[in-house]
Amino acid sequence: MSSPQIRPEPGPALLALYDHALPQVYGYLLARCGRRVLAEDLTSETFLAAAAACRRHPPPAMSTGWLVGIARHKLVDHWRAAEREERGLRSVGDPGRDDPSAEDPWDAHLDALLAHEVLDAQTGTHRAVLALRYLDGLPVPEVARTLGRTVRATESLLARARTAYRRTYTARSAEGGQR
Numbered sequence: 619m620s621s622p623q624i625r626p627e628p629g630p631a632l633l634a635l636y637d638h639a640l641p642q643v644y645g646y647l648l649a650r651c652g653r654r655v656l657a658e659d660l661t662s663e664t665f666l667a668a669a670a671a672c673r674r675h676p677p678p679a680m681s682t683g684w685l686v687g688i689a690r691h692k693l694v695d696h697w698r699a700a701e702r703e704e705r706g707l708r709s710v711g712d713p714g715r716d717d718p719s720a721e722d723p724w725d726a727h728l729d730a731l732l733a734h735e736v737l738d739a740q741t742g743t744h745r746a747v748l749a750l751r752y753l754d755g756l757p758v759p760e761v762a763r764t765l766g767r768t769v770r771a772t773e774s775l776l777a778r779a780r781t782a783y784r785r786t787y788t789a790r791s792a793e794g795g796q797r
Contacts, residue, residue, distance in 0.1 A: 701742030
């Protein structure tokens with residue numbers, strides 16, 4: 619007769635990881651959303667989701683990378699919700715849709731502060747796809763999986779997001795040069 623395996627409680631393991639991972643999770647979120655209060659809220663949501671995940675059997679293998687993955691999903695969820703809200707408030711369609719099949723050879727040197735400002739000005743879906751692809755460095759199939767889209771739809775979304783980003787960046791940098 620074999621004795622049942624006793625598993626350690628996952629709660630203390632998460633608490634032990636908390637002090638080490640908190641600055642990394644918060645830094646990850648702040649770098650992508652650019653707003654302190656939002657990064658704090660999403661960090662809190664991340665650790666609440668991690669605590670809930672610890673109640674599952676078997677509990678997940680906890681690491682800082684696992685927590686950053688949860689944070690990434692929380693950020694994408696936030697951007698999706700923001701996009702739904704913006705879409706609900708808009709009474710007209712998106713007039714800025716361009717041909718997504720056009721080649722994108724834009725290699726201009728970007729001002730980091732302006733780049734973050736422009737990213738924040740994009741729609742929630744555009745922010746999500748650009749951040750996952752270019753800030754997180756995820757391949758398009760992984761971005762598609764994270765956003766719950768097909769690869770083809772994600773490629774099209776990326777093309778539209780790059781076009782919208784470039785248009786906003788170019789306009790804002792021209793405004794800055796006229797001052």
